[in-house]
Amino acid sequence: RGNEVPLLAGCLALPRLDQLHAAPPTSVHQALAAGLVVAIVVVALLAAFALRVRRRGRASEERMSALVGNLPVGVYRTTPDGRIVEANPAMARLLGYDGVRDLVRLNVRELYVEPEERSTLMARLQRVGSEFAEFQLRRRDGSTIWVRDFPRTVRGPSGAIAFFDGVLLDVTERKRFEAEVERSHRELEARVEARTAELARANRTLWTEI
16 A cells, blocks of 8 residues: 555565465375464564554554464464463464463463473573474363474563463374374384394204204
């Protein structure tokens, strides 16, 4: 519109989210790759829109809220003490909650299967500002999922960390695939070892008879 600078103009040529999901991936690893691209796009968009919100006020804030609400990946903002300040509907669905209101009543620490993993991640973020990690979260029904998290720090005027903003991707299927590959690999190794031992015994028997 007019002389408005296009989002991320001159920085990145980003595909549309609908293009990323247009064709179904042919493997678990392709699905993960597509998910990583989505996460990178989302992080870039959020950073750019946050800058525009600060510059342009309420209109940009409403547009950013609408964008985040329609994204196909979980987006969140939490505080260092674990309070969930913001989340989008996809985040609630990912964790099995009916809506964002139910989710934000929780402390994010309640969602971790291994609570110390959050402490470790927060310590790294304190040093480097942005990071990614994979860990398990507990859904509302008690089941667990594997997620890949792309968080970054948001610091206040004093320089202290005020929030953690991030994007969550469900990588449970990839983890299951990797576990199945590992199991098949172990079974193959066991068969090879058994066959090798069998041949060694046969060879010893043959030499004894000779």
